[in-house]
Amino acid sequence: MNTLRLAIFTLLAFAGVSVYSAGELQPNLTPLPAKDLKLETRNDGNTYLRFSATNWNKGTGPLELIAGEIDSIKKKRNVYQRIYSDGSGFRDVLAGSFIWHEEHGHFHFEEFAKYILQPVNAPGGSERSSIKTTFCIIDTDRINTQLAGAPKFAIYTTCNNDKQGMSVGWGDTYKYYLAGQEINITGLPDGDYNLTIEVDPKNLLLETNDSDNTSNVKIRLLNGRVKIVR
Numbered sequence: 001m002n003t004l005r006l007a008i009f010t011l012l013a014f015a016g017v018s019v020y021s022a023g024e025l026q027p028n029l030t031p032l033p034a035k036d037l038k039l040e041t042r043n044d045g046n047t048y049l050r051f052s053a054t055n056w057n058k059g060t061g062p063l064e065l066i067a068g069e070i071d072s073i074k075k076k077r078n079v080y081q082r083i084y085s086d087g088s089g090f091r092d093v094l095a096g097s098f099i100w101h102e103e104h105g106h107f108h109f110e111e112f113a114k115y116i117l118q119p120v121n122a123p124g125g126s127e128r129s130s131i132k133t134t135f136c137i138i139d140t141d142r143i144n145t146q147l148a149g150a151p152k153f154a155i156y157t158t159c160n161n162d163k164q165g166m167s168v169g170w171g172d173t174y175k176y177y178l179a180g181q182e183i184n185i186t187g188l189p190d191g192d193y194n195l196t197i198e199v200d201p202k203n204l205l206l207e208t209n210d211s212d213n214t215s216n217v218k219i220r221l222l223n224g225r226v227k228i229v230r
Helices: 003-014
Strands: 029-031 035-041 047-057 063-071 076-085 090-101 106-109 113-121 128-132 163-166 170-174 182-184 191-199 214-222 225-228
Touching: 029 191, 029 214, 035 225, 047 113, 047 163, 047 191, 063 090, 128 182, 163 170
Parallel strands: none
Antiparallel strands: 029 047, 035 047, 047 170, 047 182, 063 076, 063 163, 076 090, 090 106, 113 128, 113 191, 191 214, 214 225
């Protein structure tokens, strides 16, 4: 990408205009079905469905998030998605907000995924959901390093103050015991439910394909236990 073209892309990006180039290397995020299902009843009497979730990148380029300026109105730090070209250069596109977590010492990307539980065969059941703010987007799992552009070894291994990311062919797993990996199911009757994971539910990120951002698994609640229904 020549200097003039890159300058135009950068200006348009900061103006909030999305520009697509056929030569861009964009990510394609898709979630694997939920696993490691657990039920947890806490001291306050509420019951939670906990589970592990893996989102991975099968696109042509990495997901890379860069911390930007402080939004004086929202009191949050803007976050930009850095999109590389297949030649040289890149452009940064506003993609939402980072929240600083003092205890963890790094930024969390807002509303990275949504978890939805819907009754399938559970009379009296109702839909429940929760929003996942990321802990830290990094390469935790090698999913398919045969993809073009996929590194054999993890590239994004730390979550610092200004950059997070996920390489092509790699995934980011959030274990069931981590904060936010839950849906409050207090009062739900026994029966069958559909558990959906939706990555980038507000379509904040640019991807090569937005039609594969969900995964589903059928589960059964019965007598205080949960299992996947095949």
